[in-house]
Amino acid sequence: MSQVFPRIDRRRALQGAAAGFVAFGLLLWWLLPLGEDPPGGTITFSTGTPAGVYQKYGELLRTELDKDMPNLNVRLTTSDGSQENVARVATGKADFTIAAADAVETYELAGRPGADRLRGVARLYDDYVQLVARPGSGIDSVADLRGKRVAIGPAHSGVRLISNRVLEAAGIDPEKGITPLSDGIDTGPARLEKGEIDAFFWSGGLPTEGLLNLADSLAYRFVPIDADLVAKVHAMGGATRYYRATEMPESAYPSIQKGNAVPTMAVSNLLITRADMDPRLTDWLTRTVINSRDGIGNHVHSAQLVDVRTAIYTDPLALHEGARRYYRSVKP
Numbered sequence: 001m002s003q004v005f006p007r008i009d010r011r012r013a014l015q016g017a018a019a020g021f022v023a024f025g026l027l028l029w030w031l032l033p034l035g036e037d038p039p040g041g042t043i044t045f046s047t048g049t050p051a052g053v054y055q056k057y058g059e060l061l062r063t064e065l066d067k068d069m070p071n072l073n074v075r076l077t078t079s080d081g082s083q084e085n086v087a088r089v090a091t092g093k094a095d096f097t098i099a100a101a102d103a104v105e106t107y108e109l110a111g112r113p114g115a116d117r118l119r120g121v122a123r124l125y126d127d128y129v130q131l132v133a134r135p136g137s138g139i140d141s142v143a144d145l146r147g148k149r150v151a152i153g154p155a156h157s158g159v160r161l162i163s164n165r166v167l168e169a170a171g172i173d174p175e176k177g178i179t180p181l182s183d184g185i186d187t188g189p190a191r192l193e194k195g196e197i198d199a200f201f202w203s204g205g206l207p208t209e210g211l212l213n214l215a216d217s218l219a220y221r222f223v224p225i226d227a228d229l230v231a232k233v234h235a236m237g238g239a240t241r242y243y244r245a246t247e248m249p250e251s252a253y254p255s256i257q258k259g260n261a262v263p264t265m266a267v268s269n270l271l272i273t274r275a276d277m278d279p280r281l282t283d284w285l286t287r288t289v290i291n292s293r294d295g296i297g298n299h300v301h302s303a304q305l306v307d308v309r310t311a312i313y314t315d316p317l318a319l320h321e322g323a324r325r326y327y328r329s330v331k332p
Contacts, residue, residue, distance in 0.1 A: 036280075038068060038069040038070065038071060038072070038284060039069055039071075039072060039278065039280055039281040039284055040069065040071030040072050041071075041072060041073070041278075041281070042072075042073040042074075042075065043072065043073070043074055043075070043095040043096060043281070044075045044076075044077060044093070044094045044095050044096075045058050045061075045062070045074055045075065045076050045077070045094065045095065045096045045097065046076075046077050046079050046084070046085045046088045046089065046093075046094035046096075046097040047059075047076055047077065047078055047079065047085075047097070047098070048078065048079055048080075048081050048082075048085070048098070048157075049078065049079075049080070049081065049154070049157075049184045049185055049186040050078055050186050051184075051185045051186040051189075051208075051209065051210040052081070052184070052185050052186070052204055052208070052210070053127075053204045053205040053208055053209075053300060053302060054081070054085075054098050054204075055076075055078060056209065056299065056300050057098065057124075057296065057300050057303060058076050058098070059076065060292075060295075060296045060299055060300060060303075061074075061288070061289065061292065061296065062074040062076060064288050064291075064292035064295065064296065065285065065288050068284065068287070068288045069281075069284060069285075069288075072281070077094065079097075079156070080153075080154035080155060080156035080157040080160075080184070081103075081153070081154060081156065081157030081158045081159060081160075081184070082098075082099040082100045082102075082103035082104075082157060082158025082161070083099075083103050083106075083107070083156040083157060083158060083160070083161065084156035084157070085097035085098065085099045085103075086099045086103055086104055086107045086118070086272070087107065087112065087113075087156070089114075089118065089272055089273060089274055090107065090112065090113060090114030090115055090117060090118055090274070091113055091114050092114070092274070095273060095274070095277060096121070096271065096272070096273050096277075096285070097271075097272055097273075098124065098269050098270070098271055098272075099158065099269070099270060099272055100127055100158040100161075100203070100242070100267045100268070100269055100270075101239075101242040101267055101268045101269070101270055101315065101316065102158070102161060102162070102239040102240065102242040102243065102267050103158045103161055103239075104118065104239075104270060104272065104316055104317060105238070105239035105242065105316045106161060106238070106239045108316060109238055109239065114274070117274045117275045117276065118272055118273075118274065118275075118317050119272065119273055119274060119275050119277075119317055119318060119319065119320035119321075119323075120270055120271070120272055120314025120315075120317035120318065120319050120320065120323065121270075121271040121272060121273055121282060121285070121286055121289070121314070121319075121320055121322075121323045122270070122271045122286060122289050122290070122306070122311040122312075122314065122323065123268055123269070123270055123271075123310055123311050123312070123313050123314055124268075124269045124270065124271055124289075124303070124305075124306050124311075125205055125268075125269055125302040125303060125305040125306060126205070126246075126266040126267065126268050126269065126302070126305070127158070127203045127204050127205060127266060127267050127268075127269055128203070128204070128205070128206050128246070128248050128252075128264055128265075128266050129159075129162055129166070129201065129202075129203050129225060129264050129265050129266070129267075130201075130202045130203070130204065130208070130211065130222060130248065130264070131166075131199065131200075131201055131202075131222065131223040131225060131264070132188075132189075132192065132199060132200055132201075132202065132211065132214075132220050132221070132222060132223070133198065133199040133220065133221050133222075133223050134192050134195065134197070134198055134199065134218075134220060135218070135219050135220060135221060137198045137199065139198060139199055139223055140223065141170075141223065141224065142166060142167070142169075142170040142172075142223065142225060142229060143170050143171070143172070144223075145167065145170075145172060145177075145178055145198075145199060145223075146172050146177050146178065147177070147178065147179075148178055148179065148198040148199060149178070149179045149181060149196070149197045149198045149199075150163075150178045150179065150180060150181065150197065150198060150199050150200065150201070151180075151181040151182070151183035151184070151187075151188045151191070151192075151197050151199070151200035151201065152164065152167075152174060152178075152180050152181070152182070152200075152201055153182065153183075153184050153201055153202075153203075154182050154183075154184050155182060157184060158203055158267075159184065159201050159202060159203040161239075162201065162203050162243075162267070163201035165233050165236060165240060166201070166225060166229065166233060168236070169229055169232035169233045169235075169236070170229060170232075181197055181200075183197065183200060184202070185202050185204065185208060185210045185211075186210070188200035188202065188210075189210050189211065189213070189214040189218075192214070192218065192220060193214065193217060193218045199223065203267070205269075205300065205301070205302025205303075206248065206249070206252040206301065206302055207252045207253055207301060211253060211256075212253065215253055215255050215256050219256070220256060221256065222248065222253075222256065222257065222262045222264075224262055224263040224264065225263060225264045225265055226245075226263045227245040227263065230243060230244075230245040230265045231245075233265070242267050242268065243265045243266070243267050244265060244266055244267075245263070245264075245265055246263075246264060246265060246266045247261040247262060247263055247264065248261060248262040248264050249261055270314050270317065271289060272314075272317060273320055275320065275321075277320060277322065278322070279320070279321045279322035279325060280322060281322065282320050282321070282322025282323055283322040283323070283325045283326045284322075285322075286311075286322065286323045286326040286327075287326050289306065289311075290306065290308050290311060290326075290330075293306040293307075308327070308330060311327070312327050
């Protein structure tokens with residue numbers, strides 16, 4: 001019988017096995033720092049409102065961290081959102097958090113306590129401003145919010161910063177030109193459905209679960225924030241430079257948008273910590289954030305956009321030393 005496959009001698013087999021072992025070792029080195037015991041201890045991670053993307057992301061990240069660092073206890077604490085998150089980390093009440101770039105710079109420009117200690121870990125994904133109006137409310141533009149009952153977000157949230165700026169750019173006093181309410185994504189959808197408010201602002205990743213759920217029971221509509229209005233927001237200066245005009249893709253909420261993109265603006269989210277955080281722990285945590293992108297992205301769609309090539313751009317914050325170590329280790 002003819003021999004279809006050539007005989008593989010012992011030496012070549014051993015060479016092949018050795019090459020495979022080396023390749024496997026390099027893969028392990030990339031996934032986890034080889035030869036190191038995982039860091040342990042306890043850290044506090046400040047998230048956001050219970051129905052928001054920050055909270056969901058924090059829960060999923062804790063699960064991934066538990067796999068890589070089983071001796072690390074991650075305590076999650078809810079918050080109003082970006083403004084409160086920045087303050088907590090800066091003052092030592094939390095160790096890590098997610099916050100929008102405009103909220104970080106606003107805190108720095110105000111010279112708030114501990115601002116100089118803030119450091120970046122990773123740029124994550126963009127928040128989209130989602131202005132939601134009740135059907136039949138007569139609200140077709142931001143200008144139409146005048147005199148309406150509008151939820152502008154909790155006092156210490158990132159959406160409060162954004163909603164106030166958007167309203168002012170449209171010539172509306174956020175305190176007197178509307179009836180302002182402090183609802184966020186946790187309570188806003190239910191109040192809109194009951195007719196207790198006419199509209200609410202939300203800034204979050206796409207899609208947000210709270211709005212997906214609301215679409216099942218209420219045919220709400222998105223109010224456009226056009227490029228001209230975004231330009232007026234930019235003209236305010238300061239942290240408004242972090243906003244960019246964009247469109248919410250028609251695939252975000254198909255049953256509501258019905259094939260139409262919505263003009264709006266977006267701002268990048270940052271994972272942040274303090275300069276005094278343990279570099280080795282921060283290195284490991286950064287690695288988990290990047291490597292868990294697809295797993296978390298299966299549940300939080302916006303997390304699919306986390307990318308090692310863009311994660312290093314944490315402006316206005318300098319990178320934490322531990323995060324820098326990680327990015328250097330995977331640099332081509």
